[in-house]
Amino acid sequence: MKKTFIAIAAAATALSFSSCQNPYGPGATNTQRDATTGAIIGGLAGAVIGNQSGRSLEGAAVGAALGGAGGAAVGSTKDKQQNYYR
Template identity: 55%
Template structure:
């Protein structure tokens, strides 16, 4: 195989990095920056390893390193985008409330008040899912309205299950809302 000149190696590295990051469109800039930065760093590391491996094939090392770096950097950036979008929503994650102990009542559960009609604001992020408002039974004493909000679902989920009452033995258990 023909060995590339240093100038050709540099061009190949830059071309590979730009090609890989051109299609990395995420919800915000963190995904793109992570993919681009990862591709460049991975490409440089791959070129050095490929060149020092004995075959002197820096171009293939750069391409492989750029691909791996773009994927890793993009994933890290996307994770940061999701955290920022959730923080920007101004509401705590409904997924964080599922760890709270469920409430059990003897006999029939108390009925919640009528739902409140809400205006749904514009979606803040392409990954956001609208969680409609609901009445949450708090402290085993009364219902509290939880306003609707946009939320980024946890990985592997896409639907919010609102809270509900489930019959258990001689009573009922209030099961808090969670992502499924």
């Protein structure tokens, strides 16, 4: 039960960092895609790392926040490079 709750919490945290539209659909920017991917991966990694100290929910939240922010930074750089070379 606890693992299911952690997985749902990690997914909800990751989705909170994405926009309302499908971040992998047509017209999505690199920033949206990379922020969502980073939040999902960060949330999962944070839950695993946090589980080692008995704080998997906090780890998932911190991991999703850091992963989302890092992914958004990478995606923003990609968007700026694409617009520069057009």
